[in-house]
Amino acid sequence: MKVSELAKRKIEVVSVLLIVHVALVVYGAAGSPKFERMGFAGFLWELYGEMTAASHQYGFFAPRVGSPTRIRLKVERPAQPAENFVLSMRSPEGHMRLGGFEDDLRNSEEPHTRRDISASLAAAQFDFVPDARTVTVSVECMDIPEMDQARQGVKPRWIQISSCTFRRKP
Amino acid sequence: MWADLHHLFGGELYRPELVAHSARLLVPRSDWLAPVLQALGLGHVAPIYLVFGGYIVALTCLLLGFLSRPAAWAALLFHVMWTASGPESNYGVDTFARIALFICAIAPTGAVFSLDARRAPMWTSERAARRGLFLLQCLLAIAYGFSGYEKALGPDWWNGESIYRAMYLDSPHMAEFLTSVPFVAVFAGWGTLALEMGWPLLVWMRPTRRPLLVATMLMHLGILLTIHLVSFCAVMILLNLTLYLYDPHGHHQQARPEHPHIDRFSEPSHCTLHNAAR
Numbered sequence: 001m002k003v004s005e006l007a008k009r010k011i012e013v014v015s016v017l018l019i020v021h022v023a024l025v026v027y028g029a030a031g032s033p034k035f036e037r038m039g040f041a042g043f044l045w046e047l048y049g050e051m052t053a054a055s056h057q058y059g060f061f062a063p064r065v066g067s068p069t070r071i072r073l074k075v076e077r078p079a080q081p082a083e084n085f086v087l088s089m090r091s092p093e094g095h096m097r098l099g100g101f102e103d104d105l106r107n108s109e110e111p112h113t114r115r116d117i118s119a120s121l122a123a124a125q126f127d128f129v130p131d132a133r134t135v136t137v138s139v140e141c142m143d144i145p146e147m148d149q150a151r152q153g154v155k156p157r158w159i160q161i162s163s164c165t166f167r168r169k170p
Numbered sequence: 171m172w173a174d175l176h177h178l179f180g181g182e183l184y185r186p187e188l189v190a191h192s193a194r195l196l197v198p199r200s201d202w203l204a205p206v207l208q209a210l211g212l213g214h215v216a217p218i219y220l221v222f223g224g225y226i227v228a229l230t231c232l233l234l235g236f237l238s239r240p241a242a243w244a245a246l247l248f249h250v251m252w253t254a255s256g257p258e259s260n261y262g263v264d265t266f267a268r269i270a271l272f273i274c275a276i277a278p279t280g281a282v283f284s285l286d287a288r289r290a291p292m293w294t295s296e297r298a299a300r301r302g303l304f305l306l307q308c309l310l311a312i313a314y315g316f317s318g319y320e321k322a323l324g325p326d327w328w329n330g331e332s333i334y335r336a337m338y339l340d341s342p343h344m345a346e347f348l349t350s351v352p353f354v355a356v357f358a359g360w361g362t363l364a365l366e367m368g369w370p371l372l373v374w375m376r377p378t379r380r381p382l383l384v385a386t387m388l389m390h391l392g393i394l395l396t397i398h399l400v401s402f403c404a405v406m407i408l409l410n411l412t413l414y415l416y417d418p419h420g421h422h423q424q425a426r427p428e429h430p431h432i433d434r435f436s437e438p439s440h441c442t443l444h445n446a447a448r
Contacts, residue, residue, distance in 0.1 A: 058313045097174075147349045147352050
């Protein structure tokens with residue numbers, strides 16, 4: 001077989017693979033159920049989707065724009081006043097990425113996800129503050145009035161949507 | 171983001187291993203390097219800075235066209251590693267960056283406009299280059315189409331509430347202004363829906379392509395100016411410009427010497443790449 005024919009055959013094979021990739025991207029974008037019941041094959045799909053972004057969805061600000069959210073931490077140490085602060089980043093890009101984190105906390109549909117993320121925040125605080133006894137992670141969300149309500153004078157306000165307290169193991 | 175790198179991706183803000191996700195078990199992360207680096211006496215934040223630094227170097231090589239394909243693969247790997255180290259803080263820009271890096275890794279990147287091409291002539295199939303470009307165009311169309319469709323599922327983009335709420339993310343005074351001119355929010359919402367849902371069809375039609383792309387870039391510019399999604403908007407504007415609006419026919423066509431064993435092509439690759447969009 002001539003070299004040029006080999007090259008053409010190679011391109012044909014690659015074309016098929018690219019079509020499969022596009023199909024996987026459409027499947028992932030449609031929010032189709034994951035291949036959880038397909039065992040190892042499903043696990044490979046999850047991995048491939050993560051490596052190539054084929055499993056990512058594109059519901060940016062959909063179906064509605066979420067409310068501004070902030071994470072408040074309260075760290076209690078023995079014989080010292082409790083430290084109460086709102087998480088923030090130094091850079092605008094860091095602030096943007098913290099917002100994605102806050103969105104996960106606000107929108108989590110699975111019951112354990114919000115608790116797990118709160119636990120991971122608390123664990124980092126326990127590492128950072130060696131003598132911390134308890135860490136309380138509170139998620140606050142801005143209750144934005146609709147445009148009609150805003151015209152009537154209703155103002156936005158911060159409301160707490162969850163609060164978890166974690167205690168350091170003795 | 172350098173100042174916040176160790177917070178978001180180095181385990182100082184939160185401990186990602188406590189947030190379960192099955193696929194992350196095998197997705198490369200920066201903390202995989204931790205045992206080796208700690209044995210060398212480096213701190214616990216060294217892995218994320220090493221990986222992110224490698225990412226910047228790989229991107230620079232890719233930009234200059236130096237060892238383009240290896241640089242693309244390296245950039246993809248490093249991007250996966252540092253974003254997987256703090257997945258909860260990832261957002262749309264990471265998705266599109268990964269898509270673009272994946273295409274750069276598998277397509278014949280660096281055949282023209284590169285240091286590699288200057289050092290030695292690179293031979294590549296015209297069809298392979300077209301397919302790489304076409305794939306990226308398809309992926310962008312899928313992204314816009316699904317983005318518009320999912321927005322249309324709820325009422326907020328139809329009645330302007332989403333535009334108004336979006337202003338609260340970074341410009342509360344603009345949100346208050348919109349309450350006095352709600353038709354502006356409604357018009358912007360309808361315009362966004364029409365643009366995104368129509369994108370996958372209109373971009374392939376020559377008469378509508380340029381107006382659509384100009385409107386799309388204006389939309390991203392508006393997002394950048396109002397809610398300051400700088401990185402995301404820059405990536406999207408760059409993708410729209412390079413995939414569709416770049417006109418190769420204004421460039422000098424170089425004559426290529428014929429090679430008996432490689433597919434011949436009569437035009438330089440950067441000219442034939444544009445043909446994929448016609």
